[in-house]
Structure formats: C-alpha cells, structure tokens
Amino acid sequence: MRPFSYIRPTTAEEAVNAFADAEAGARFIAGGTTLYDLMKLNIERPTHLIDVTAIGGLATIDTSGDRLRFGALAPMSAVAADPVVAGDYPVLAEALWKAASQQLRNMATVGGNLLQRTRCMYFRNGVDGVYPCNKREPGSGCAAIGGLDRGQAVLGASGSCNAVSPGDWPVALTAMDASVEIVGPAGQRRVPIAELYRLPGDTPHIEFSLAPGELITVIEVPRETLEAGTARGSTYHKIRDRESYAFALASAAVVLEIEDDQVIRARIALGGVATRPWRATEAEAVLAGQRLTPERAIEAGRAAFRTAQPGRHNRFKLELGARTVADALLIAAERSRS
Ligand code: SF4
16 A cells, blocks of 8 residues: 545646645546556556546536537546437547446546556556566566557557557547647646647657646537538447457547538547557548548548558458448448438
C-alpha cells in the first residue's frame, strides 16, 4: 500500500490550484475506472488524488444548440442514452455502447475516457523490470517490438513504441471533428480532438498534449446542418475477439454525407490499429464525389492502410481493418437512405 492524500474540490479553479500546489505525483480522478486499475498494477503511483467529481456543472449534456456539449463528468452510459445522441448521432452512441461493460459505462466519464491508457500487455504486466517499456520507464526499451505484437499498432508506431490507443469514443469524436475545452494554470483553451493525442515518437510516455495540471471540462461536437437534398449516415463498427467487453482489434467510425447516391463528404477514423485515434484521410479521398459501391468501399478501406507497417503477428490487421472500414461505409450509406 502506498500512501496518498485525497481532496475533493468543488470548482475547476480549486482543482487546478490544488494540482499546482501539490508536489509531483498529483493526479485528477473522476470515475476512477482507469486510474485505480493502474494503481493496483503499481503503474500509477500518485501521491495526491484530486477528485473532480464534486465540481458543479461538469456532468451536463446539452444538445439544444448548434453544438453538442458534453460535460467531462457526464457518465458514458448517460451520453449514449441521450435521445438526440442515440437518434441523430449513432456513431457517437455506438462508440460508447461498445466500450466496456454497463457497470463501467455507468462509472466512467466521457472526459476521463479520452485519457484511457494503453492495454499493451508489456506496459500493464511488466512492472519491476520484468519487461522493458518506454512508456512506463522512459529509455528502458520496448518489449513489444520484436515480441508478441498481435494486438499492437500498424499505423503511427515508432522505434520506441507501437502500443495501440485503446479508446472507442475518441475515434468517433475524431470522425466528428470534435474539440475539448480545457482549464489549467494558464487559463482556458480549446483543443481539436485530433491534437489531443500525440504520436509516440521518441517520447511515448508523453501521450496527450495536456500540460501538467490541465483538466478537460467539456467535449464539444459541431452539429452541422445539411444542404438540401443531402443525407447523412454514421456508424461505429468494432471488431474484437469476442462480441462484448473487449478492446478493438480494428474499428472504424464513419460519417457519410450522400446526395443522389454520390458521396459528398466522408469522414473516417480508425481504432484498434494505430497509436492514436487515426483519421483515414487517404480513404476519405478515394470516396469524394464517387458512388459508394462495395468495390469502392473496400478500395477505400485498403487506402486507409497504404502506409501501415505491420510487425510479426499483426499483419492480419491490414485486411481486417480494410474490411472493417468497408463494412462501416456500407452501414452508414444504408442509414443515410432511411
Ligand atoms: Fe511499452 Fe509501448 Fe513498448 Fe508497449 S509498445 S512495451 S507500451 S513502449
């Protein structure tokens, strides 16, 4: 048992100040579904826990304006069940429903879920020097490179780390061009979701573009209006070893705008295959202005993996990922017709 202090401030300002006042080792905590897990594994060793769950106004779900606004403390299950989200934005609702178990979705917050850490087995099981891991111990090496890499990334990896970004919700938000509002010691700022996640490069232990003491307060999703005659369909398609309570081997979030059977705009993001939520711009380019046929869908899926670099055991992700994208495109297209 490692001792730590615990406080529960009631405003974001108090929380940020408490973080600044603490010595190194402070952590914000909300639902705790990741942090407690990592504390039990001895990977996270906080000396101060700042519980943000008593901060007022951060669990609000507001779908009334021209932007969907989700307070960072809103439970994943509540956002998934919101009638506007479930009815008009299936890509968001499905990404939440397909994550974890109902018990975890009731506890976990939509803000905390953005900062979930990797499931790389060497990261989670290699404490106390059993396996080297640059993410856990910078400069120690990477046991996954050249090791058992079936679950590792084929996109965005570096010579220091090929761990997969584990989330579903961040992938859907990437396809929706979402952003987050952040408060911190330097004040308030807004960050596009795509910029929240860093590639591993030489510093895989720095996973997010958050400065120390910065706290995500709101997730915002643009609520774009459609041109007359244009229809939208979306989905989050997730392939895993078992149908429930498992992380993605490959997933695709797709938002399609279609007019007269032609794709006006496609937004595609990938999960389970990359070191961060991965926007598949090559696949999007294949579809622009084209009719969506099954052949075009698989062509787009393959384009998404053109720059992939598989390891020894995860080459299957290239074809699995391409087919996941293709299936998601056809599901989204079908929904745009209904
Ligand atoms: Fe650690 Fe990344 Fe290597 Fe996994 S892939 S062992 S997280 S450095």
